[in-house]
Amino acid sequence: MIWHNAADFWAMGGYAVYVWGSVGVSVALLALEVLLTRWGRQQALDRVCEALQAGALVQSAGDAS
Incomplete structure (x- = not known):
């Protein structure tokens, strides 16, 4: 298709x-x-961050006992 001007293109x-x-x-x-x-x-x-934090809390609670 050949357009002769911008209006034809649009x-x-x-x-x-x-x-x-x-x-x-x-x-x-x-x-x-x-x-x-x-x-x-x-x-x-x-x-993932929540799971890592929960795992760290569980691990630190296990270390404290």
């Missing part, structure tokens, strides 16, 4: 709603994937 031959809508949905889903991955990683790290 119009995408009359399919702009479908093309740019698809691009928008794809970008939104990729951003959501990144956010959910970061959130899940932070939750996992928090659980």
